[in-house]
Amino acid sequence: MAAVFERDEIDVEPFIHGEEATPEFEAANIAQDRRRGLLIALPAYLYLLVFFAIPLLTVVVYSFATRDRFGGADLTSFNLDSYVELNDQLIRTIILRSAGLAILTTLICLVVSYPFAYYMATRSETARNVMLVFVMIPFWTNFLVRNYAWYVILGTDGPLSRVAEFLGFGPTRVLFTQSAVVLGLVYGFLPFMILPLYASIERIDGRLIEASRDLYANGLQSFRHVLWPLSLPGVIAGSILVFIPSLGAYVTPQILGGTGTSMLGSYIVTQFLTARNLPFGAAMSTVLMVFMLAATIIYFRKGGRTL
Amino acid sequence: MTEAGVAHVDVEEVATTVDAVAIRGVTKRFGSGDGEVVAVDDIDLSIADGEFFAMLGPSGCGKTTTLRMIAGLEFPTSGSLKIFGDEVGTLPPNKRPVNTVFQNYALFPHMTVLDNVSFGLRMQGVDKATASGRASELIDLVQLSGMEKRKPSQLSGGQQQRVALARALVNRPKVLLLDEPLGALDLKLRQEMQLELKSLQRDLGVSFVFVTHDQEEALTMSDRIAVMHDGRLLQVGSAEELYERPANRFVADFIGQTNLIEATVADGDMIVLGNGSKVLAPSDYAAGTPVAMSLRPEAISIGTRGSVPAEHQADSLDGVVSTAVYLGHALDYHVSVDWIDLEVRAPAVGSRGRFQPGDEVSVWWDRSSNWVVAD
Numbered sequence: 001m002a003a004v005f006e007r008d009e010i011d012v013e014p015f016i017h018g019e020e021a022t023p024e025f026e027a028a029n030i031a032q033d034r035r036r037g038l039l040i041a042l043p044a045y046l047y048l049l050v051f052f053a054i055p056l057l058t059v060v061v062y063s064f065a066t067r068d069r070f071g072g073a074d075l076t077s078f079n080l081d082s083y084v085e086l087n088d089q090l091i092r093t094i095i096l097r098s099a100g101l102a103i104l105t106t107l108i109c110l111v112v113s114y115p116f117a118y119y120m121a122t123r124s125e126t127a128r129n130v131m132l133v134f135v136m137i138p139f140w141t142n143f144l145v146r147n148y149a150w151y152v153i154l155g156t157d158g159p160l161s162r163v164a165e166f167l168g169f170g171p172t173r174v175l176f177t178q179s180a181v182v183l184g185l186v187y188g189f190l191p192f193m194i195l196p197l198y199a200s201i202e203r204i205d206g207r208l209i210e211a212s213r214d215l216y217a218n219g220l221q222s223f224r225h226v227l228w229p230l231s232l233p234g235v236i237a238g239s240i241l242v243f244i245p246s247l248g249a250y251v252t253p254q255i256l257g258g259t260g261t262s263m264l265g266s267y268i269v270t271q272f273l274t275a276r277n278l279p280f281g282a283a284m285s286t287v288l289m290v291f292m293l294a295a296t297i298i299y300f301r302k303g304g305r306t307l
Numbered sequence: 308m309t310e311a312g313v314a315h316v317d318v319e320e321v322a323t324t325v326d327a328v329a330i331r332g333v334t335k336r337f338g339s340g341d342g343e344v345v346a347v348d349d350i351d352l353s354i355a356d357g358e359f360f361a362m363l364g365p366s367g368c369g370k371t372t373t374l375r376m377i378a379g380l381e382f383p384t385s386g387s388l389k390i391f392g393d394e395v396g397t398l399p400p401n402k403r404p405v406n407t408v409f410q411n412y413a414l415f416p417h418m419t420v421l422d423n424v425s426f427g428l429r430m431q432g433v434d435k436a437t438a439s440g441r442a443s444e445l446i447d448l449v450q451l452s453g454m455e456k457r458k459p460s461q462l463s464g465g466q467q468q469r470v471a472l473a474r475a476l477v478n479r480p481k482v483l484l485l486d487e488p489l490g491a492l493d494l495k496l497r498q499e500m501q502l503e504l505k506s507l508q509r510d511l512g513v514s515f516v517f518v519t520h521d522q523e524e525a526l527t528m529s530d531r532i533a534v535m536h537d538g539r540l541l542q543v544g545s546a547e548e549l550y551e552r553p554a555n556r557f558v559a560d561f562i563g564q565t566n567l568i569e570a571t572v573a574d575g576d577m578i579v580l581g582n583g584s585k586v587l588a589p590s591d592y593a594a595g596t597p598v599a600m601s602l603r604p605e606a607i608s609i610g611t612r613g614s615v616p617a618e619h620q621a622d623s624l625d626g627v628v629s630t631a632v633y634l635g636h637a638l639d640y641h642v643s644v645d646w647i648d649l650e651v652r653a654p655a656v657g658s659r660g661r662f663q664p665g666d667e668v669s670v671w672w673d674r675s676s677n678w679v680v681a682d
Contacts, residue, residue: 207413211407211413212426215426216430217401
């Protein structure tokens with residue numbers, strides 16, 4: 001055996017001075033891998049750059065510009081005027097209303113989804129898959145079309161009003177109220193609550209619930225001390241996934257809401273298209289985006305990891 | 308532990324006339340229609356106070372379902388289930404004076420060891436300080452002091468198993484239920500825990516109902532063992548009873564190793580073996596009943612052909628050694644007798660010679676060591 005290790009028989013030179021062992025070579029190798037990866041990802045990068053990063057940056061730049069006399073933006077004079085304008089009674093009302101409606105939407109979604117997600121997570125494999133498909137079915141129809149469906153249902157002569165009239169409540173008009181907006185938002189974003197909740201509840205070991213019951217917890221205590229804390233990642237993820245689009249919702253409040261129920265999204269659109277105050281609309285958009293970014297970071301920190 | 312002054316009570320002393328658990332005619336069905344499964348089929352079972360009781364059987368035999376019915380995690384489809392005389396049939400688990408050590412422990416992953424152990428007390432409304440104090444005592448008892456602040460994921464399997472034990476025992480249950488509690492541990496740790504569980508049970512004087520598929524575990528630890536198969540209770544008895552006087556073919560085969568020699572009951576106390584020879588083997592079965600004679604490998608003696616002692620002539624067979632395996636403490640032979648294959652275990656020391664495959668031998672057994680079983 002000893003002979004095998006004699007210097008004459010094994011040429012150790014390449015292992016010491018060869019390319020394989022040097023840190024430089026390893027670094028070059030990694031760099032090459034990176035270049036190859038970049039090439040594969042290039043179409044996606046270009047797409048995101050042209051259609052996402054540049055427009056986003058444009059909005060941010062416009063938010064610091066000055067409104068010119070023709071409803072455009074003067075890109076030669078930059079200031080914080082638009083941000084200062086945000087501190088206005090009307091804007092505060094709209095922000096509070098939007099936040100309020102978004103919070104209400106999120107809470108209703110949570111209360112409606114949690115029992116359903118729990119039910120779904122505790123059924124057989126087949127039943128779960130069927131229910132998952134049912135949760136996804138609304139996505140097969142365009143969001144705009146579904147909102148117009150609610151427009152018809154909730155309208156003055158719509159089915160809801162007729163049923164109410166038939167039952168003796170008189171003609172009812174839900175359309176153009178805040179209730180209609182919340183109804184539409186809940187309907188639209190419910191799946192975004194159900195799916196993360198289901199995913200996190202499904203992963204909880206059922207024996208933990210049994211163990212808590214065996215240790216004298218009643219149903220409510222078992223929920224409070226075991227099921228709820230363990231499903232919290234799903235609750236956080238679902239809440240953010242519903243809250244963020246609700247806060248910036250445009251289509252639903254536009255179709256189902258009235259003039260008195262203007263939300264942030266609609267107001268921003270008005271600034272761009274009707275009021276022609278581009279810097280102000282851009283400033284509002286930027287603030288909203290920063291807020292949503294913060295919420296998303298919380299989501300990835302707290303819930304996203306286990307999703 | 309007894310010498311150390313820990314309260315030690317004899318099982319007989321605390322045994323009362325009321326059974327810790329009394330199961331009468333309990334059946335449990337799952338599903339309905341064609342998919343209906345009878346998990347537990349009309350069983351009767353009494354577990355005494357202070358008893359270490361094992362439920363043993365292959366997977367799917369209904370032992371775990373029975374345990375879960377005692378815990379209140381399943382409700383019987385029919386029958387009566389009493390704990391210390393109180394009917395508990397459909398009481399939820401939190402209303403029963405029993406606690407469970409779950410398979411794979413089911414520790415709450417988001418709570419510390421201390422919170423896990425004090426959980427049961429807190430749910431019963433015990434204030435935080437008192438609950439923590441008693442939980443700490445139990446953590447000491449299972450030798451986990453210093454681990455109070457850890458999460459279950461930071462513990463080894465053996466430590467998790469101790470936390471599960473402490474979490475159940477802190478509530479001072481009248482009956483402790485254990486569902487394959489040692490299944491996830493490696494062999495050495497399992498053997499240690501077997502002894503610890505046994506001494507813990509003796510010190511506490513509480514009934515332990517223990518579910519396992521490992522017969523050695525059941526035989527080592529239990530006062531009595533119930534053998535279940537296909538939802539039916541086949542036999543309840545001490546380790547000796549199950550081993551030496553199995554109630555039927557399944558129990559004989561399941562507990563330890565045995566040779567089952569097909570036979571038919573003849574007149575008197577005789578049975579006729581497959582080769583037509585008559586053997587004295589008393590049983591209660593009627594003449595003509597197909598039975599099997601159970602002969603444990605270690606109850607069979609082996610010697611050169613024709614060396615059978617005169618008194619065993621009637622209980623002997625001639626054969627040829629087909630395999631011989633050296634086990635250290637014993638030699639394991641397979642002997643081909645003309646119509647069957649017999650396993651024979653001869654002690655390595657003191658046997659009458661060693662045999663090689665192909666050797667012509669005779670085997671015989673003591674008349675008292677055979678046992679007749681039917682299906």
